[in-house]
Amino acid sequence: MSFSSIIGQDKTIKRLRALIETGRIPPAMIFHGAPGTGKFLAALEFAKALDCSHTEHQEKVYAPAAAEDDLFAAAAPAPEPAPERAPAKVHTDLSDSCGVCISCLQAASGAHPDIRVVDTEFQAALLDETESANLKIDTIRELSRWAQQKPMLSPWKIFIVRDAEALMPQAQNALLKTLEEPPPGTMVILTVSRKTSLLSTILSRSCIIEFGPLPREALRTILEAQGAEPGEAAALAALGGGSLEKAGEAGAFLKRISALRPGDSSRIFKFSAGLPRDSHKAREEVKTLLDLLLAKVRAAWRAAEGPAKNRLTALLKRSLDLRRMADRNVSYALLLETALLESERAGIKLEDLTRTGQ
Ligand SMILES: [Zn+2]
Known part of the structure; x- marks a missing residue:
């Protein structure tokens, strides 16, 4: 999986890739759009691309002749495109994830130590209680505490608050402190389908990325x-x-x-x-x-x-x-x-x- 797995949001993905290319990553971002338009998937891919170590490898090619050889090519020290089989593409795109480094593999399995998804399901496990409809201040206090710690493996420590309309007002106020003074290397992405559910102070401090309806x-x-x-x-x-x-x-x-x-x-x-x-x-x-x-x-x-x-x-x-x-x-x-x-x-x-x- 990479940005190419997100279908129907070409302009938005282009904008996200441009942010990565320029290296100007906003510490607070809001991915806004109707439910089911790919916001969360894009947030995960964005996080994955930011933390990727961009291991050079031959990307999978969907031509039958090259498919099997690719398995062996990954171990080769300096992969050279074979002239007789054209499309063996080496991963050089720094604005997208490579899909093969440790960071990418951990992100894909949901076990990346520096990429955390905060939602009501996660909260239930964290606070040892049944899942509730709201995200509470206690959860955001934990997020703020983790945000102060250095990333363990990767350049960025990324928090994805999924369906941020679930944040209670006190929780939003608590989050504001992290957004106002983000520790270096920390970023927060809020995915939200109703911007009006967020405090104006949160909206004004965040870079808002819009997700339109899928064609x-x-x-x-x-x-x-x-x-x-x-x-x-x-x-x-x-x-x-x-x-x-x-x-x-x-x-x-x-x-x-x-x-x-x-x-x-x-x-x-x-x-x-x-x-x-x-x-x-x-x-x-x-x-x-x-x-x-x-x-x-x-x-x-x-x-x-x-x-x-x-x-x-x-x-x-x-x-x-x-x-x-x-x-x-x-x-x-x-x-x-x-x-x-x-x-x-x-x-x-x-x-x-x-x-x-x-
Ligand atoms: Zn990678």
Whole structure:
């Protein structure tokens, strides 16, 4: 894995590589973008590239003739490109990780002593408690203590605070001290999908890197690489709205919908009862579902004529209102049931959501 493993964020990755090339590494960075756009993966690759010792080796070449020889070439003292087999590329790119040095191998296995991922799962292990939704001040105090220690193996000690919207206000204040006076060789990357959840003082001290929605084609390629059938990958990429996470959620809904009995009059209630208990997750799911539903209503409205058009105009307005309500503090299950029942009365059924590309 290297920066080349991140698909669909070419401009952003170019910017990160330029930072490494110039050597001007900001001590505090925020990777901002919607969930499922590659922020965390990019943070890991950025950390890996910074701490890489750039061991010279022949990079894997995907030409069958060269593939086997590469294994032996790694041990050769000075790899020379063989003239009869062209593409034996030696790793010389200092803005990306080499993938073979000790630092890279430790980073890939999640065991790098100088690259630490701080999230709610890590916190649960650190504080010996069940996983909570928030990142607490005690966790950030530990981070600040580690930040004062010198890196063990590599030039940089890097902390990746994953989903930093989980940081409680006191924890953010505690983190601010490390961001204001970072010990030499220490850097902190916060990945976040909602910038407004961070204190303005944190935002102003950080270099913000934006992650836009993934192009549909990139999403399709990733889904296929993860094992989806080509047809399924294309359908989910269309529903994903530029987010791998949303595409995954859409896939899960479609499976849940397919499992319901079409004639069952209580299936809408059964479906909404399956929403996650966590209210943030429930809201995100309901928003994705309402987006799917809206796309169906719009398509039906475009194709309709006469009295049906009037009925669908009313439904479209109502669906947009319900979609706006999903951003407020409401009962998400009730909201979803209302939207699905009203659509069903206008002839758009829950099962229609599984038919993509219409
Ligand atoms: Zn390396």
